[in-house]
Amino acid sequence: MTEETLHKTAEVHRDYTGSKMGMWLFLFTEMLLFGGMFILYAVYRFKHPEEFHTSAQDLDTTIGAINTLILLTSSLTMALSILALQKGKKRLSLVFQVLTILMGAAFLGNKSLEWGAKFHHGMYPNSAYLLTKSSGEILFYGLYFVMTGIHGLHVLIGIGVLLFMVLFTMRGSIDSTNFVKLENSGLYWHFVDIVWVYLFPLFYLIT
Amino acid sequence: MERKHEGHEAASYKTYIFTWTALVLLAAATIAVAELHMGAASIVVALLIASLKAALILYFFMHLRYEKWFFKLAFLLPILVFMFSIGFTFLDVLYR
Structure with missing residues (x-):
C-alpha cells in the first residue's frame, strides 16, 4: 500500500458500530440518572400514597396529554427524517428535522405555561405556600419539579443538538451514506421521549 | 477496501406511521385506564402500558429491530x- 492510499483510507475511516455503541453507553448512564429519581419517587409514593394522589389531582392532565401527543409525534418525525436522509431525500429530511425541533419547542412552551401557573399559585420548590403543606405533598412537588425539570432540560439539549444536525445536513457533512450523527441524535431524542412515557402516568394519572 | 457503507437497511415510512399510531392509542388507553379508578392495580397497568410504549420506541424508532x-x-x-x-x-x- 502506498503512502497516498494509506492516507486516503485514514480519511474515510468511519466506525459506524463504534459510534452507535458510544451513544448507547451514554444512554445507559442517562437511564440510571433518571432511574435514581424513579427509585426516590417509588419509595416516597409508597410511603405517602394519599398525598401523592391528592397532589396529582392538581396537575393539568390535558396539558400533560397534549405534551404526550407532541413528543410521540416528534419521535415519528425524528425517525422519518433519518429514513428520508437514508433514501437520499435531503429536503424532506430537513423538513422532518425542523418539525421535530418545532414540536420540542412546543413541548417546552406548554411546560412553561404549566410551571408558570404553578408559580403563580405560589407553588415552587421551597416556597412559603408549599412548605405549609403535608410532607407527602412537598415530596410530590419536589419530585415533580426536579424530574420534569431535568426532562425539560433534556428536551432543550435535544433541540440544540438537532439545530446542529440541520446545519450539518444543509452543509452536506451528513448525507445518505454518512448519517450516524443524525441517527445518534435520534437515539437521544427517542430516549427523552421514553422518559416522558413514564413521567406522564406517574405524575398526572395517579388514581 | 470494501465500499459498502455500514448501517442497516432502511425501514419504511409505513412502519413508522403504524408505530406512531400504536403509541398514540396506548397513550389514550393509559388515560382511559386512569379514569376507571382501579386502585392499587392502576399503577401496575400504567407501568405495563408505559413499558409497552417504551418497547415500541426502542424496537422501531431506535432501530433495535435492525441492530446486531x-x-x-x-x-x-x-x-x-x-x-x-x-x-x-x-x-x-x-x-x-
Whole structure:
C-alpha cells in the first residue's frame, strides 16, 4: 500500500458500530440518572400514597396529554427524517428535522405555561405556600419539579443538538451514506421521549 | 477496501406511521385506564402500558429491530441494574 492510499483510507475511516455503541453507553448512564429519581419517587409514593394522589389531582392532565401527543409525534418525525436522509431525500429530511425541533419547542412552551401557573399559585420548590403543606405533598412537588425539570432540560439539549444536525445536513457533512450523527441524535431524542412515557402516568394519572 | 457503507437497511415510512399510531392509542388507553379508578392495580397497568410504549420506541424508532445482537441485549444491563437497585431499596423500606 502506498503512502497516498494509506492516507486516503485514514480519511474515510468511519466506525459506524463504534459510534452507535458510544451513544448507547451514554444512554445507559442517562437511564440510571433518571432511574435514581424513579427509585426516590417509588419509595416516597409508597410511603405517602394519599398525598401523592391528592397532589396529582392538581396537575393539568390535558396539558400533560397534549405534551404526550407532541413528543410521540416528534419521535415519528425524528425517525422519518433519518429514513428520508437514508433514501437520499435531503429536503424532506430537513423538513422532518425542523418539525421535530418545532414540536420540542412546543413541548417546552406548554411546560412553561404549566410551571408558570404553578408559580403563580405560589407553588415552587421551597416556597412559603408549599412548605405549609403535608410532607407527602412537598415530596410530590419536589419530585415533580426536579424530574420534569431535568426532562425539560433534556428536551432543550435535544433541540440544540438537532439545530446542529440541520446545519450539518444543509452543509452536506451528513448525507445518505454518512448519517450516524443524525441517527445518534435520534437515539437521544427517542430516549427523552421514553422518559416522558413514564413521567406522564406517574405524575398526572395517579388514581 | 470494501465500499459498502455500514448501517442497516432502511425501514419504511409505513412502519413508522403504524408505530406512531400504536403509541398514540396506548397513550389514550393509559388515560382511559386512569379514569376507571382501579386502585392499587392502576399503577401496575400504567407501568405495563408505559413499558409497552417504551418497547415500541426502542424496537422501531431506535432501530433495535435492525441492530446486531450486542445492541439488542446490552440495553438490558442498565435495566437489570435498575431492577436490583429498586428491589434492594424496597427490601430496606419494607423490612426496616
